[in-house]
Amino acid sequence: MERNYTRETRLVQAGNRKDPRTGAVNAPIYMSTAFQHTGVGESTGYDYARTGNPTREVLEETIADLENGRFGFACSSGMAAIQAVFSLFSQGDDVIASVDLYGGTYRLFREYWPQWGIDVRYQDPRDLESVRASIKENTKALFIETPTNPLMQEADLDALGNIAKEHNLLMIVDNTFYTPLLQQPLEQGADIVIHSATKYLGGHNDLVAGLVVTDDEKLGERLFHIQNGIGMTLGAFDSWLLTRGMKTLSLRMEKHQQNAAAVSEVLSTHPLITEVLYPGKGGMLSFKVQDERLVDPLLRHLQVVTFAESLGGVESLMTYPSVQTHADIPEDVRIANGVTNELMRLSCGIENHEDIISDIKLALEEAERTIQT
């Protein structure tokens, strides 16, 4: 009998009741490369850990279930997940990607895909007519990040899903920022969802991992062969750590979101801040300071927020996209896209929001004093 539980409950229950021998409430970590066969042609379902590991499987079933897909794949990083999905394409294929894109994704597309003869072109996914107009005969997919990083622009996935369907394109969505709790792309026309699970899903700034989900049987089969063939699989320990982190995702997201809303409200009236980019959902926001010279002293004087290059963990982190995450994008392209030298990105952690706010305010005050002297 199928009963429908909420994502919140399914998250917490991940791995529970998976070990009938002991009844372990927390799925065990299977640190085993190989699994014994009792005879020729016989297998427990596990043979070799690259192909399948019970701990990784718990994670893969959990993410598939959360994203409303049947097939989940755990990879060694978000980039490995993207590379796995792009291994579906062949020489001569063309892909249209969001113009405002995670810097590492952009670097992979620019530095490595041309040598395989795969073209990636960029469009603003909010401009549906331009997306439609740029589709060519050999276009095979749309690669969409929403909201975008770091400009926090949201795309209309339903509309893009319709365009993809009309032109027989795969729609691939990087759902890292919103997580399946705030956005379920497979319900909006996506064929494949990707996560950098390093971020909100892991949630504790202590691991690097990527996840891929599809509900399409053929794609699932091809992705399984890619995962097993290339071997960018996530190890058992990190699979367990990630599943453990995911159990508290709903509580964390609630707090991340409350904090981001509170911080964006205060920053939007701050005299040294000219613009706050917060889509009203999730825990990420970006803002522009009045003067580029404020950036370094601001980062130096933070005490609660850490100047570091990631997001989605319980600890608040601030990033300077133009020299960190987006440094590989040519300067003119970067600035034309809006990633200017005044832009800062904040991943609101789950500390008390008053502490985050006062930390940023005090650091801004110090920064202002520094540039005046």
Ligand SMILES: *Cc1c(COP(=O)(O)O)cnc(C)c1O
């Ligand atoms: C971090 C990130 C990635 C890359 O993931 P890694 O786990 O760092 O390899 C891809 N997309 C987005 C949106 C990200 O934030």
